[in-house]
Amino acid sequence: MPENAVQQAPRHDVLAADSILYLDGVTVSFDGFKALNSLSFIVRPGEMRTIIGPNGAGKTTMMDVITGKTRPDEGTVLYDGNVDLTKHDEAAIANMGIGRKFQKPTVFENLTVFENLELALKGPRGTFAVLLARLMGEQRDRIDAVLGTIRLTDRAHTSAGALSHGQKQWLEIGMLFAQDPRFLMLDEPVAGMTDAETEQTAELLREIARDRSVLVVEHDMEFVRNLDCKVTVLHEGSVLAEGSLAKVQADERVIEVYLGR
Ligand SMILES: Nc1ncnc2c1ncn2[C@@H]1O[C@H](COP(=O)(O)OP(=O)(O)OP(=O)(O)O)[C@@H](O)[C@H]1O
Numbered sequence: 001m002p003e004n005a006v007q008q009a010p011r012h013d014v015l016a017a018d019s020i021l022y023l024d025g026v027t028v029s030f031d032g033f034k035a036l037n038s039l040s041f042i043v044r045p046g047e048m049r050t051i052i053g054p055n056g057a058g059k060t061t062m063m064d065v066i067t068g069k070t071r072p073d074e075g076t077v078l079y080d081g082n083v084d085l086t087k088h089d090e091a092a093i094a095n096m097g098i099g100r101k102f103q104k105p106t107v108f109e110n111l112t113v114f115e116n117l118e119l120a121l122k123g124p125r126g127t128f129a130v131l132l133a134r135l136m137g138e139q140r141d142r143i144d145a146v147l148g149t150i151r152l153t154d155r156a157h158t159s160a161g162a163l164s165h166g167q168k169q170w171l172e173i174g175m176l177f178a179q180d181p182r183f184l185m186l187d188e189p190v191a192g193m194t195d196a197e198t199e200q201t202a203e204l205l206r207e208i209a210r211d212r213s214v215l216v217v218e219h220d221m222e223f224v225r226n227l228d229c230k231v232t233v234l235h236e237g238s239v240l241a242e243g244s245l246a247k248v249q250a251d252e253r254v255i256e257v258y259l260g261r
Contacts, residue, residue, distance in 0.1 A: 020079065027072060036075075068092070100184075101189060120176070
């Protein structure tokens, strides 16, 4: 190579540099069927992103790849610009600050709201034994702050089992938020919520997203509109369209495979 030639950086180094999540050409096959088919998209630090798409588009598989539950057959999955997530297991990835909320709430019904948050704060996947340890003042303040964010301050000493479905979802979001993740993924957080709860959930997620990255998989278009962020449309394991909700809603291909049905 001539002495003054500029060496071309690999594409992913350039594009990944300013990303919290970078997927490039990610393929996952199940018995020859491609659940993800060269999936590529980028989430910037501090960004909130919604992922929409018909059933079977690959949304769950995508989250499984990010959290280390499923290994891709091909492709690049980088966190924070340079951490190759395909080389780490689920526990290590959770410890890096990637939180995932599954569709159904899994709070401890017999414990109070406060105790649930206390467990979440005492360490990932905390045990009951840690309840015996005294809370530091700082942790108490953190729980109080989280209670405010998830709109459950006045339910702090109610048992979680007595909460409405929507409030249980908020509590679980709070349990993840308490651990201060840098990147939070939520799977259909408003499924089964009332309209009022759905609206409040959009508000609380926008608050949470002020100082972290959030990725929301969702079908409820009114909720997606309220989140007011960039939307990525998945179809057959790849990105079909990306942009503002208005832009993807006007896309003929999106209407055909998803919205128009
Ligand atoms: N473990 C598996 N073995 C075989 N096929 C699978 C497996 N997991 C997912 N699939 C298939 O891969 C495709 C993508 O599934 P995935 O669950 O990721 O889609 P999705 O977008 O999350 O759908 P939904 O909105 O219904 O949850 C589907 O056709 C599904 O049947």
